[in-house]
Amino acid sequence: MVERFLAEADLPAVAAAWAREYRVLAPVREGAAVVYRVFSADMHPFLGRPPSSSAKEALLPQTENLFSYKYRKDQTDLTRTEVFLSEPVPPEPTLILGPRPCDARGRHLLDRVFLERGVIDPQYTAHRAATLFVSVACTRMENTCFCHWTGGAMDDETGSDVLLHPVTGGFVARAVTLAGEKLIASLPEASASVLEELAARKQSTPPLEPAPDLTGIAEAFLAKFEDLDFWTDQSARCLSCGVCTYLCPTCSCFNITDENSGMAGRRLRTWDTCMSALYSLEGSGHNPRPSRAHRLRNRVGHKFCYHPREFPDAAPSPSGLEFSCTGCGRCIKSCPVAVDIRSIVLDVLAAVADKAAEKTPEQPGQPEKVEAK
Numbered sequence: 001m002v003e004r005f006l007a008e009a010d011l012p013a014v015a016a017a018w019a020r021e022y023r024v025l026a027p028v029r030e031g032a033a034v035v036y037r038v039f040s041a042d043m044h045p046f047l048g049r050p051p052s053s054s055a056k057e058a059l060l061p062q063t064e065n066l067f068s069y070k071y072r073k074d075q076t077d078l079t080r081t082e083v084f085l086s087e088p089v090p091p092e093p094t095l096i097l098g099p100r101p102c103d104a105r106g107r108h109l110l111d112r113v114f115l116e117r118g119v120i121d122p123q124y125t126a127h128r129a130a131t132l133f134v135s136v137a138c139t140r141m142e143n144t145c146f147c148h149w150t151g152g153a154m155d156d157e158t159g160s161d162v163l164l165h166p167v168t169g170g171f172v173a174r175a176v177t178l179a180g181e182k183l184i185a186s187l188p189e190a191s192a193s194v195l196e197e198l199a200a201r202k203q204s205t206p207p208l209e210p211a212p213d214l215t216g217i218a219e220a221f222l223a224k225f226e227d228l229d230f231w232t233d234q235s236a237r238c239l240s241c242g243v244c245t246y247l248c249p250t251c252s253c254f255n256i257t258d259e260n261s262g263m264a265g266r267r268l269r270t271w272d273t274c275m276s277a278l279y280s281l282e283g284s285g286h287n288p289r290p291s292r293a294h295r296l297r298n299r300v301g302h303k304f305c306y307h308p309r310e311f312p313d314a315a316p317s318p319s320g321l322e323f324s325c326t327g328c329g330r331c332i333k334s335c336p337v338a339v340d341i342r343s344i345v346l347d348v349l350a351a352v353a354d355k356a357a358e359k360t361p362e363q364p365g366q367p368e369k370v371e372a373k
């Protein structure tokens with residue numbers, strides 16, 4: 001394992017060296033937010049808090065040009081039109097600095113959508129091949145974090161090329177991939193005392209509160225699917241703003257539009273959100289998800305039921321399932337009305353457990369039922 005030391009004070013110089021080969025996206029503070037910006041010489045990357053947005057923009061840009069086109073009418077036969085297509089410019093080699101392990105795991109989940117369903121997405125493939133993740137391990141959980149519910153951990157290496165472990169005065173930089181090894185090759189070796197500090201900190205970190213048992217969540221969700229009163233109650237505060245999906249490292253829905261001007265134009269792919277009423281509105285005027293209840297149900301179902309059922313053999317979480325949620329907590333933190341996906345999941349489980357308990361009344365002589373925590 002290649003381990004080096006990256007001093008906090010050297011971060012701008014190291015980022016500048018990387019920027020000679022890559023477009024470096026680095027987190028900086030802007031007001032209360034921590035946002036990714038293209039690195040420039042006057043910038044000091046801020047790695048002290050998880051970025052407010054996820055790293056998915058490096059792989060699935062908010063808006064991108066799929067191709068441009070031009071038409072030319074055949075002047076001798078006006079029924080004939082020639083179409084000329086031009087391919088987009090290949091993505092620049094990009095290094096994203098500062099994602100957290102939950103974001104890096106999001107990369108792995110986006111791969112499921114764009115690389116593993118039989119149809120390989122060429123644009124995503126190009127971004128994926130051109131992008132490196134230099135992630136930062138967490139040293140504490142914020143109160144909205146729950147990565148361990150979904151199989152993650154504060155120092156999970158999945159999806160990262162280099163994982164930076166905070167220590168006094170900087171970071172132990174641990175290479176996860178060969179590309180990561182090359183990136184940190186010129187940094188000084190991590191000293192024995194620094195490695196000891198890291199090991200001691202890991203040993204003294206108190207264990208996380210145990211994650212709830214999500215083993216039956218997919219079935220429980222299906223059992224609750226038709227209970228629209230339940231979903232209406234859960235979505236009562238929702239404003240359909242879509243922030244939860246835009247900031248999510250695993251939400252991958254997009255829309256395709258053509259921007260046309262005269263005889264030329266371009267085809268764009270843009271993030272979409274299933275929390276919007278327009279998302280599922282059909283040309284006929286029918287909308288299969290007409291209410292916020294339908295839409296919130298879909299978002300939660302996608303993360304905790306449809307995905308694990310579609311990828312049953314995937315790398316499991318403690319529950320034995322892979323969810324398309326990494327527990328980053330952004331949808332909780334940034335929701336303007338505090339909709340909390342954790343409580344929805346727990347409410348689904350509790351409602352189904354209550355229903356099952358109603359159906360099986362206690363038999364005389366049986367021990368008293370102990371409530372699950």
Ligand code: SF4
Pocket residue numbers: 237238239240241242243244245275331334335336337338339
């Ligand atoms: S962020 Fe909150 S209010 Fe906005 S769509 Fe998501 S759940 Fe609804």
Ligand code: SF4
Pocket residue numbers: 244247248249250251303324325326327328329330331332341
């Ligand atoms: S659903 Fe929420 S907690 Fe889960 S990955 Fe998306 S933003 Fe993070």
